[in-house]
Amino acid sequence: MKILACDTSSSVCSVGVFDDDKLIAENEIDNGKTHSENFMPLVKKSLEDANLKLSDIDCFSVVVGPGSFTGIRIGVASLKAMAEVCNSKVVSVYSLEVLAANEYKKGRNICSMIDARNDQVYCGIFNEELDKLDEFMADDISACLENIKKYDNIVFVGNGSILHLDLIKEFFKDKNIKFSVNNKQNARSLGIISCKKARKGEYGTADTVVPVYLRKSQAERMKNDNKH
Numbered sequence: 135m136k137i138l139a140c141d142t143s144s145s146v147c148s149v150g151v152f153d154d155d156k157l158i159a160e161n162e163i164d165n166g167k168t169h170s171e172n173f174m175p176l177v178k179k180s181l182e183d184a185n186l187k188l189s190d191i192d193c194f195s196v197v198v199g200p201g202s203f204t205g206i207r208i209g210v211a212s213l214k215a216m217a218e219v220c221n222s223k224v225v226s227v228y229s230l231e232v233l234a235a236n237e238y239k240k241g242r243n244i245c246s247m248i249d250a251r252n253d254q255v256y257c258g259i260f261n262e263e264l265d266k267l268d269e270f271m272a273d274d275i276s277a278c279l280e281n282i283k284k285y286d287n288i289v290f291v292g293n294g295s296i297l298h299l300d301l302i303k304e305f306f307k308d309k310n311i312k313f314s315v316n317n318k319q320n321a322r323s324l325g326i327i328s329c330k331k332a333r334k335g336e337y338g339t340a341d342t343v344v345p346v347y348l349r350k351s352q353a354e355r356m357k358n359d360n361k362h
Contacts, residue, residue: 135332138191138216139324140177142169142209143201143229144248149176150321151184151191155329159183160321169208177216188220193337195225195328197232197319199346200256200272201248206345218340225331226343227324230258230270233292235323236316238264242287247278247294255294256348259285264330272348279305289314 137152147169151159159180163172181188196213199206217224233246239262248256250272257271257278267285271278275298282288283305290302291314299313 135192136186136190137193137195137225137325137328137332138177138180138188139195139227139321139328140173140209140213141197141227141229141232141319141321141324142173142205142212143197143199144205144319145202146318146320147172147176147205148319148321148324149173149180150325151180151186152325152329155325157322157325162321164318169205173208173212177212188216191216191220191222193223193225193328193332194220195227195324195332196343197229197324198226198343199229200250200270200348201229203345203347206347210343210345214340214343217343223332223337224339224343225328225336226338226346227327227331228258228270228346229319230256230292231260231264231266231327232319232324233317234258234260234264235326236291236320237289237314238262238323238326240289242289242312243267243285245282245285245288245290245295247290247292247298249292249294249297250349254349255298257282257294259288264327270348275301283309286310288312292317 146164148162230246234244
C-alpha cells in the first residue's frame with residue numbers, strides 16, 4: 135500500500151511517502167514561511183523522489199490536530215482535495231500520536247505534550263506500543279499532570295514538556311521519568327502511526343476527515359470573554 139502522509143499542524147511542514155511501513159521519500163521544512171507556501175511543493179517533490187504520481191497513492195494520511203489552527207486547516211483541506219480527486223482512503227492522525235511515535239517501542243509509557251500558551255498544554259499518554267491510555271487533554275499544565283501522575287515509567291516528549299520541565303520533575307519526583315531529546319513531529323513518526331492505523335483498517339474518506347482542535351481558537355475565546 136502506497137501512503138502519502140502529511141503534517142502541517144506544527145512549525146514543521148512535513149511530507150512522507152511510504153510503501154506499507156517503509157519510508158521511500160521524506161521532505162520537511164521549518165524555515166518560518168507559511169505552510170500555504172510550502173505544502174504543495176513538498177508534496178510534489180516527495181512524489182517525484184518516490185517516482186510516483188498522485189494517482190499511485192492508495193491512502194492519504196493527515197495530522198488533524200491539535201496544534202496550529204491555520205496549519206491544520208491547510209493540511210486537512212489540501213488532503214481532502216487530493217483524496218477526493220483520487221477517490222482514496224484517508225487516515226486521520228493526531229499530533230500527540232506523532233510525537234509519541236518518536237519514542238515507539240523503547241520500553242516506557244509516553245506522555246506527549248504540546249505548548250498551547252498561557253500555561254495550557256495539549257497532552258496525551260500512551261504505552262510503548264502507542265496505544266492511548268487516557269483521553270487527550272487540553273488544560274492547565276498542573277491539571278494535566280495531576281491527571282497522569284498515576285502512571286510511572288514515563289518519557290515526556292514535545293515542546294510542552296521542555297517548557298514545563300521543572301514543574302514536571304516536581305510532580306514526578308518520586309517516579310521513574312525521563313525526557314526525550316526528539317521533541318519535534320516528523321514524517322517518519324507520522325508514518326509509524328499512519329501504517330499502524332491503516333493495518334487496523336482505521337480509514338475515513340475525504341468527506342469524513344475533519345480538523346480536531348481540542349479547544350477554541352484565541353479569537354473565539356476573546357469573543358466569548360467579551361460577551362460576559
